[in-house]
Amino acid sequence: MLTFGLMEIAVKKNRKQQIEEKATALFQEKGYAATSMRDLANVLGIEAASLYSHIKSKEEILQKVCFRMADEFFAAWQAVEMENSSYAAKLEKAAIAHVKVITLDTNASAVFFNEWRHLSEPFLSDFLNMRNDYEGRFIDIIEKGMEAGEFKTVDSKFMMLTILSSLNWTHNWYKPEGSLSSQEIGKRLANMILNGLNK
Amino acid sequence: MLTFGLMEIAVKKNRKQQIEEKATALFQEKGYAATSMRDLANVLGIEAASLYSHIKSKEEILQKVCFRMADEFFAAWQAVEMENSSYAAKLEKAAIAHVKVITLDTNASAVFFNEWRHLSEPFLSDFLNMRNDYEGRFIDIIEKGMEAGEFKTVDSKFMMLTILSSLNWTHNWYKPEGSLSSQEIGKRLANMILNGLNK
DNA sequence: ATAATTTGCTAACGAACGTTAGTATGCTTA
DNA sequence: TAAGCATACTAACGTTCGTTAGCAAATTAT
Numbered sequence: 294m295l296t297f298g299l300m301e302i303a304v305k306k307n308r309k310q311q312i313e314e315k316a317t318a319l320f321q322e323k324g325y326a327a328t329s330m331r332d333l334a335n336v337l338g339i340e341a342a343s344l345y346s347h348i349k350s351k352e353e354i355l356q357k358v359c360f361r362m363a364d365e366f367f368a369a370w371q372a373v374e375m376e377n378s379s380y381a382a383k384l385e386k387a388a389i390a391h392v393k394v395i396t397l398d399t400n401a402s403a404v405f406f407n408e409w410r411h412l413s414e415p416f417l418s419d420f421l422n423m424r425n426d427y428e429g430r431f432i433d434i435i436e437k438g439m440e441a442g443e444f445k446t447v448d449s450k451f452m453m454l455t456i457l458s459s460l461n462w463t464h465n466w467y468k469p470e471g472s473l474s475s476q477e478i479g480k481r482l483a484n485m486i487l488n489g490l491n492k
Numbered sequence: 493m494l495t496f497g498l499m500e501i502a503v504k505k506n507r508k509q510q511i512e513e514k515a516t517a518l519f520q521e522k523g524y525a526a527t528s529m530r531d532l533a534n535v536l537g538i539e540a541a542s543l544y545s546h547i548k549s550k551e552e553i554l555q556k557v558c559f560r561m562a563d564e565f566f567a568a569w570q571a572v573e574m575e576n577s578s579y580a581a582k583l584e585k586a587a588i589a590h591v592k593v594i595t596l597d598t599n600a601s602a603v604f605f606n607e608w609r610h611l612s613e614p615f616l617s618d619f620l621n622m623r624n625d626y627e628g629r630f631i632d633i634i635e636k637g638m639e640a641g642e643f644k645t646v647d648s649k650f651m652m653l654t655i656l657s658s659l660n661w662t663h664n665w666y667k668p669e670g671s672l673s674s675q676e677i678g679k680r681l682a683n684m685i686l687n688g689l690n691k
Numbered sequence: 692a693t694a695a696t697t698t699g700c701t702a703a704c705g706a707a708c709g710t711t712a713g714t715a716t717g718c719t720t721a
Numbered sequence: 722t723a724a725g726c727a728t729a730c731t732a733a734c735g736t737t738c739g740t741t742a743g744c745a746a747a748t749t750a751t
Contacts, residue, residue, distance in 0.1 A: 326525035462657030489688035
C-alpha cells in the first residue's frame with residue numbers, strides 16, 4: 294500500500310520531531326521536572342535508553358521548544374512593524390500576531406511560558422534577555438501612544454504586564470475546534486485592552 | 493537574654509509553619525517537582541529526615557498552601573457581596589479583593605496558581621471544583637452587568653478568563669516595597685478592565 | 692519531679708532518575 | 722553489493738528521590 298509506505302518513511306524521517314512533540318505534550322501536562330524519560334519513552338512505545346539515539350539530553354528538548362517559540366514570537370512581529378496608522382492599530386496587530394503564535398501550538402506555548410526556568414545557563418540568561426527585549430517592544434508602543442495623546446497616561450510597564458498576561462493566558466483555554474478563530478481572539482483581546490468592558 | 497528566650501520559643505512553637513513558609517518559597521522558585529526535601533531541609537539548616545517530625549509528607553505542604561489560598565480568595569469575596577451599587581463597582585471590589593489576597597503572599601499565590609496540578613486525588617478534584625466555583629462568581633457579575641445594560645454584550649467566559657489572567661499575573665511582579673499599594677493596583681486593573689487604554 | 696511534647700540526629704530503605712555502553716537489525720544510498 | 726544511517730534493544734551506571742525506624746536531647750506541661 295503506497296500511502297502506508299509513505300507514512301512509514303515520514304514517521305522514520307521525523308522520529309526526532311516526534312519525540313519533541315510528545316515531550317512537549319508531556320511537559321505541558323505534568324511539567325518538565327515531573328516528566329521522566331521513561332514516561333516519554335512509554336508514550337512512544339520504546340525504551341527510555343532508545344531516546345538517546347535521537348536526542349542529546351532531556352534539557353535539549355526544552356531548549357528547542359523554548360527557543361523555537363521565541364523565534365516565532367519575534368518573527369510574527371514583522372506584521373506589527375508594517376502597521377503605520379495609529380498606535381491602537383499597532384497594538385491590535387501585535388495582539389493578533391502574538392495570539393496567532395500561541396494558538397498554532399498551545400502545548401509548546403505552555404512549555405515556553407511555564408517551564409523556561411528549568412533551562413540551565415547560558416540558555417536561561419539568553420531566554421530572559423529575549424523576553425526582556427520582546428516586552429520592551431510592547432512598552433514602546435504604549436509609551437509612543439501616550440506621547441501621541443492616543444492612550445491614557447499610565448504606567449507603561451504595568452500596562453504591558455497586564456496586556457501580555459491576557460494575551461498569554463490564551464494558551465490555557467484555546468481549543469482549535471472552538472468557535473473563535475485565532476485572529477478573532479486577537480481582535481477581541483485588543484478591543485478589550487483598548488476599550489474595556491464598559492458600554 | 494529575654495528577647496532571645498522569646499525568639500527561641502517563637503521559633504519552636506512555629507517550626508511547622510516555618511517549614512511551610514520555606515517550602516512555599518522553594519516551590520515558587522524551582523517548582524514543586526524540582527524541589528527536594530533535602531533542598532528544603534538545607535534551607536532550614538536541618539536534615540531531610542528531621543522534616544518528618546513535623547509534617548506527614550511533601551504533598552501535605554502543597555495541600556496546605558493550595559487550600560489555604562483558596563479559602564482566602566473565598567473569604568475576600570465578602571467585600572464584593574456588600575457592594576450594592578453598580579456591577580462595575582462590584583467588579584472593582586472583586587478585583588481589589590482578589591489582588592489583595594495575592595499581594596499578601598505572592599509566593600503562596602505562585603504555588604496556588606502554578607503547582608496545583610501536582611495534587612493527588614481527591615485533592616485535585618476538590619481544588620478544580622473550587623476554582624470553577626470561584627470563576628463562576630466572576631462570570632455572574634459580568635453576565636448580570638450585561639443584562640443590566642451596563643457592560644458590552646460579550647462572551648462572559650472569555651471575559652472572565654481575560655480579567656482573571658490580568659489579576660492573577662500580579663503575583664509575578666508585585667513587590668511589597670514597590671510604590672503601588674495593593675489597593676491601588678486593584679483599582680488600576682479594574683479601571684483598565686472597565687475603560688481600556690484608549691483616551 | 693515527672694511525663695509529654697518538640698525537635699533533631701544517623702542510618703538506611705526501595706524506587707526512580709537521567710544517562711552511557713555496546714550491540715543488533717533493517718532501510719537507504721552509493 | 723557494500724557502506725552508512727536510523728532505530729531500538731538489554732544491561733547497567735551512579736545519583737537522587739521521598740520516606741521510615743530508632744534513638745537522643747531539650748523544652749514544656751502537669
